[in-house]
Amino acid sequence: MASGPDHIDVPMMELVENFGFYAIEMVRLMRRCFDHDLAAAGLGMSPGEARALSFVCAFQNERQIKLAERMGVEPITFVGYIDSLAEKGLVERVRDREDRRANLISITPKAEPIIRKMALLNADIRQAATADFSEEEFLLLNSLLRRLRDRFSFMEATRRESAFSDTKPAAPVGRPPRRRRRA
Secondary structure, three states: OOOOOOOOOOOHHHHHOOHHHHHHHHHHHHHHHHHHHHHHHOOOOOHHHHHHHHHHHHOOOEEHHHHHHHHOOOHHHHHHHHHHHHHOOOEEEEEOOOOOOOEEEEEOHHHHHHHHHHHHHHHHHHHHHOOOOOHHHHHHHHHHHHHHHHHHHHHHHHHHHHOOOOOOOOOOOOOOOOOOOOO
């Protein structure tokens, strides 16, 4: 076994069975369930198109490049999805008034029933996955996932900002702003 200042003696199973592994595996399995149910629903779109439509719905009138970044795909891949969705009349492109080279993407009224159907598919999957959760467990899980998302968003933004400076931040950097609890 290796030793030294950079070596941490961790059993192999702990390297695999950890938070990141479970999170990635859960998302992979959830996407496979959705992809299967999407095909069975006969909505006439690929899983990539469905994801792109979801991102457009969530971030209306956002630039194409920003939507591609949010979705985690290359801009050219995202453009293909948007081209297909536009041909189906589900999204529209509008020139950005601030930068005529950029397009802002939004859903059309024709997309609304499809988005509702996709939301029902997601709700069915979520219900099946959490069928043995109490209401308290489900609410706690949602709260913790939201906090983790906010934390990772903060960490990612901090790292992106530090990429443009001369110094690298110490990890982890700061704390994200606390959300105010709703009564």
